[in-house]
Amino acid sequence: EAGGLGVYIDKLIDYFAHTRSAVELGVYISRRTFASYRERPGADLLRPVAVSPTNPIRRLLAEPFVWRRLMKRDAIDLFHSPMSYVPLGVSIPAVVTIHDMRAFHYPESYSLARRAFLRSMIARSARRAVKIFASSAFTKSEITSALDVDPAKIAVIHLGLDREAFERRSSPEEWNRVKERLALPDEYILSIGHLEPRKNYVRLIEAYRLLRERRGAPHALVIVGRENWDFKEIYETVARLRLGDSVLFTKFVGRDAIAALYRHASLFVTASLYEGFGFTPLESMAAGTPAVVSNRTSLPEVVGDAALLFDPLEVEDIADKMHAALADEALRRNLVERGYRNIRRFDWSRCCGTVAEQYVEAIKSLG
Secondary structure, rough: HHHHHHHHHHHHHHHHHHHOOOOOOOOOEEEEHHHHHHOOOHHHHEEEEOOOOOOHHHHHHHHHHHHHHHHHHOOOOOOOEEOOOOOOOOOOOOEEEEEHHHHHHHHOOOOOHHHHHHHHHHHHHHHHHEEEEEOOHHHHHHHHHHOOOOHHHHHEOOOOOOHHHHHOOOOOOHHHHHHHHHHHOOOOOEEEEEEEOOOOOOHHHHHHHHHHHHOOOOEEEEEEEOOOOOOHHHHHHHHHOOOOOEEEEEEEHHHHHHHHHHOOOOOOEOOOOOOOOOOOHHHHHHHHOOHHHHHHHHOOHHHHHOOEOOOOOOHHHHHHHHHHHOOOHHHHHOOOOOHHHHHHHHHHHHHHHHHHHHHHHHHHOOO
């Protein structure tokens, strides 16, 4: 798996590979993905399954039969689905991690077919699950408002952060290589996230134009993220505002380059309209870079008092907060110090340990 879900699964595997627990864990994984895990700690926990990780139609058609056979073959007390819904064919008691409720509260994030599928499967899974894990209190509130679920059944378990990866300082030689490869300027504002409407890049770019015109900011705006969907308006906005020389799109960059990009940025900004958790401002804090952040959904919960918040629908407010974080050196130092304190709340060992405790509680509740 890629992205945040893949990291979550990796951390659970790593935790159970190195930590004694009251439960014995087995991890179902596609045969194709299993090859990349063979030499890693925790490989003995993995159980290869014949499902396609890349063909969703084939996977949906095959999964019910595959899971029925596996549930019959393996003596399992509890099934945990980390992907927001329990697959069809799993009839034993289950817990589910619901990462966000975009399909219900931000439906334009998905195609009509995908939205209908997720709504049906998440609702079904939430009703039948023994326990639900939500990655934020915000997501818990959305689950209870959208579905008829007892709040007591939902445990908020914050995700962790690989602090060391973003705290690491690249050597001057490493940074020069990254800078040259991506054609980066000396001073820039950084934003990270796939190019799609939810990330609100159009308003961010408009706010950036105000920052340059009214405040004379010399910084470029560097946007890191793959072209996901409905992204043409982003490029059209850059052209309309004649910012082609100062807005840089890097698309995908590797993990080491991301850490260096955070550390050398003058400022990190996310104007996202919807996040179930929101890793990027925390990564910025670990790198020691001040963050200005949308005040929507889970982001205020995640950043605490360690970022400047703005209304992502108000271009002037975005521009004003960016200017404040660039111009006020005392404020910048304060945000960096608060950021270092804030990220201590997000620890993978604590997250995975809490999941393990919840497994035990759920199994006990089954009698």
